[in-house]
Amino acid sequence: MKKIYVREDWCLGCHLCEYYCANANLGGGDMWKNLKGKAIRPRIRVEGDNNVSFAVQCRHCDEPHCLKGCIAGAISIIEGVVSIDQNKCVGCCTCVLTCPYGCIVPTETGVMSKCELCVNNAGQAKKDKEGGIVGFIPACVQNCPNNAIVVEETEVTA
Amino acid sequence: MSKYVIIGNSSAAIGCIEGIRKTDTEGSITLIASEPHHCYGRPLISYYLEGKTDAEHMKYRPDSFYADNGVETMLGENVTGIDPITKTVTLQNGNSLRYDKLLVATGSSPRVFPAPGMDSVEHKTSFMTLNDMKYLEKHADQRSRILIVGAGLIGLKCAEGLKNRVLSVTVVEFMKQILPSALTPKAAARVQAQMEANGIHFYINNAVGEYKKAPPASADSVTLRDGSEVSALLANAESKYPDNTYTAVLKDGTEIPFDILVLATGVTPNTALVKDAGGTVNRGIVVDADSRTSLPDIYAAGDCTESVDVTTGETKIMALLPNAYHQGEAAGRHMAGAAAPFEEALPLNAVGFFGMHILSAGSYTQDILLEEDTNEYYRVFYGEGDKLTGFILIDKYARAGIYTDILRHGTPITEALLKEPGLLPFSRECRDEILTQKGGKN
Numbered sequence: 001m002k003k004i005y006v007r008e009d010w011c012l013g014c015h016l017c018e019y020y021c022a023n024a025n026l027g028g029g030d031m032w033k034n035l036k037g038k039a040i041r042p043r044i045r046v047e048g049d050n051n052v053s054f055a056v057q058c059r060h061c062d063e064p065h066c067l068k069g070c071i072a073g074a075i076s077i078i079e080g081v082v083s084i085d086q087n088k089c090v091g092c093c094t095c096v097l098t099c100p101y102g103c104i105v106p107t108e109t110g111v112m113s114k115c116e117l118c119v120n121n122a123g124q125a126k127k128d129k130e131g132g133i134v135g136f137i138p139a140c141v142q143n144c145p146n147n148a149i150v151v152e153e154t155e156v157t158a
Numbered sequence: 159m160s161k162y163v164i165i166g167n168s169s170a171a172i173g174c175i176e177g178i179r180k181t182d183t184e185g186s187i188t189l190i191a192s193e194p195h196h197c198y199g200r201p202l203i204s205y206y207l208e209g210k211t212d213a214e215h216m217k218y219r220p221d222s223f224y225a226d227n228g229v230e231t232m233l234g235e236n237v238t239g240i241d242p243i244t245k246t247v248t249l250q251n252g253n254s255l256r257y258d259k260l261l262v263a264t265g266s267s268p269r270v271f272p273a274p275g276m277d278s279v280e281h282k283t284s285f286m287t288l289n290d291m292k293y294l295e296k297h298a299d300q301r302s303r304i305l306i307v308g309a310g311l312i313g314l315k316c317a318e319g320l321k322n323r324v325l326s327v328t329v330v331e332f333m334k335q336i337l338p339s340a341l342t343p344k345a346a347a348r349v350q351a352q353m354e355a356n357g358i359h360f361y362i363n364n365a366v367g368e369y370k371k372a373p374p375a376s377a378d379s380v381t382l383r384d385g386s387e388v389s390a391l392l393a394n395a396e397s398k399y400p401d402n403t404y405t406a407v408l409k410d411g412t413e414i415p416f417d418i419l420v421l422a423t424g425v426t427p428n429t430a431l432v433k434d435a436g437g438t439v440n441r442g443i444v445v446d447a448d449s450r451t452s453l454p455d456i457y458a459a460g461d462c463t464e465s466v467d468v469t470t471g472e473t474k475i476m477a478l479l480p481n482a483y484h485q486g487e488a489a490g491r492h493m494a495g496a497a498a499p500f501e502e503a504l505p506l507n508a509v510g511f512f513g514m515h516i517l518s519a520g521s522y523t524q525d526i527l528l529e530e531d532t533n534e535y536y537r538v539f540y541g542e543g544d545k546l547t548g549f550i551l552i553d554k555y556a557r558a559g560i561y562t563d564i565l566r567h568g569t570p571i572t573e574a575l576l577k578e579p580g581l582l583p584f585s586r587e588c589r590d591e592i593l594t595q596k597g598g599k600n
Contacts, residue, residue: 102557
């Protein structure tokens with residue numbers, strides 16, 4: 001199971017992860033076209049100031065409050081990734097009210113979104129020298145200029 | 159091999175199944191429910207009427223859920239009794255079933271306050287089930303005038319769901335405010351204004367004294383805030399049932415013509431099975447944090463129970479979906495021998511009306527720690543010193559769950575946190591626990 005971790009001491013507070021996240025979840029491609037002049041809706045959020053800064057995104061809890069409280073049964077764990085079925089979500093915000101880390105954000109249409117480790121963003125493929133796809137790396141991890149966000153495979157707890 | 163029996167098929171029952179299967183993948187599970195449907199998200203019935211979901215997407219778990227979890231279902235069956243000595247449940251059809259562990263997740267039933275003439279109203283329903291929803295879908299159309307008695311969550315979500323399907327929606331509430339059990343008067347007034355702006359009519363601090371099968375005595379007796387609606391309301395010829403018009407006569411003499419009556423005056427926990435079996439019942443079934451009743455190997459969860467509100471220490475009925483799931487899951491885990499008690503119950507509501515979002519949790523009896531009242535949003539926090547006991551957030555609710563977590567664990571609140579929810583005000587150790595490999599919390 002993949003999990004994203006944050007290295008607070010390495011975070012510059014540049015907010016680039018937010019832009020790459022928003023862009024990846026709009027299908028990737030030209031960031032300028034996708035984001036210029038728009039209010040971005042990243043699923044990662046940088047907190048802090050010049051002294052202390054760090055990024056926060058879904059912790060993919062083993063016992064997710066959001067899943068257990070969802071009135072629509074729209075949240076499930078798919079291969080370790082806490083995921084929202086946006087076709088089932090009715091936008092009631094119960095998950096926003098129950099997530100202890102503040103990691104669920106409404107989309108433009110009012111249904112909810114959250115970090116799903118970019119597993120549904122084909123644009124985040126990690127390629128080898130020959131161009132073959134060897135895995136997927138979340139956009140925030142790939143594009144953090146100081147490696148302050150890292151992804152690790154952890155053992156799946158049953 | 160254990161034999162688990164579950165009565166009910168809503169969130170507490172599903173939580174129980176998922177709780178059992180975390181540990182015990184072998185034991186047999188039989189689920190008995192009076193409703194003949196696949197499990198569905200009960201609060202979604204209003205969203206269905208509003209057109210925001212459909213029968214397929216309302217399913218609370220996928221079609222394969224019961225098969226995937228090895229659950230045998232008996233849907234459309236009623237349980238009539240529990241014998242805790244022989245450990246059997248009896249069904250209405252005469253059959254009986256043995257159990258090793260039993261969950262009672264029977265929910266609640268509409269509580270109706272009768273008024274003279276109510277029985278004569280042809281089209282009336284509660285608004286709690288898929289069948290209630292289908293009833294309204296069938297009978298309510300562009301010519302229907304809806305009268306909803308009760309301005310709690312159920313009544314108001316029904317009002318919103320029906321608004322664009324019908325001619326008019328009028329809500330009568332006995333208390334001095336709408337949403338009396340969920341909001342403060344001030345927050346409720348804001349929600350009421352939002353609903354009125356969207357065409358819902360309210361009569362607050364009022365009640366129906368009598369129902370008559372006749373048009374109102376005179377047009378003058380109907381006074382609505384929105385004058386343009388008066389003629390529409392009185393145009394009986396436009397009504398779907400021109401010869402079958404009813405009038406509700408309110409305590410203050412106001413007469414409201416209507417075609418379909420929705421009764422949403424609260425609920426009563428379904429406690430009879432446990433009570434008759436000799437279990438302890440107050441207002442709801444008494445359970446501990448593992449959802450055990452006073453009877454051996456009998457558990458109860460969800461709207462039929464009462465539990466302890468962590469924000470006040472009071473025992474109360476908190477008939478809310480997240481609590482139901484957690485209680486059901488705690489029951490399932492304890493049944494399967496891997497207890498994980500649920501000790502964080504608290505009142506918790508996220509609800510929207512015509513685009514306005516209201517997120518609230520806890521209780522509102524302590525001092526106001528912070529109140530922000532602007533045209534765009536409203537936020538209020540209650541507590542004592544650095545202890546947060548409750549909050550209401552209207553239209554500014556990002557990361558609200560951070561506050562809920564503070565309520566769950568009694569974490570001290572700071573001014574910075576009240577102003578802006580985030581992880582920055584927490585200690586570095588606390589953040590490391592959450593965000594880095596060092597923490598194993600998640």
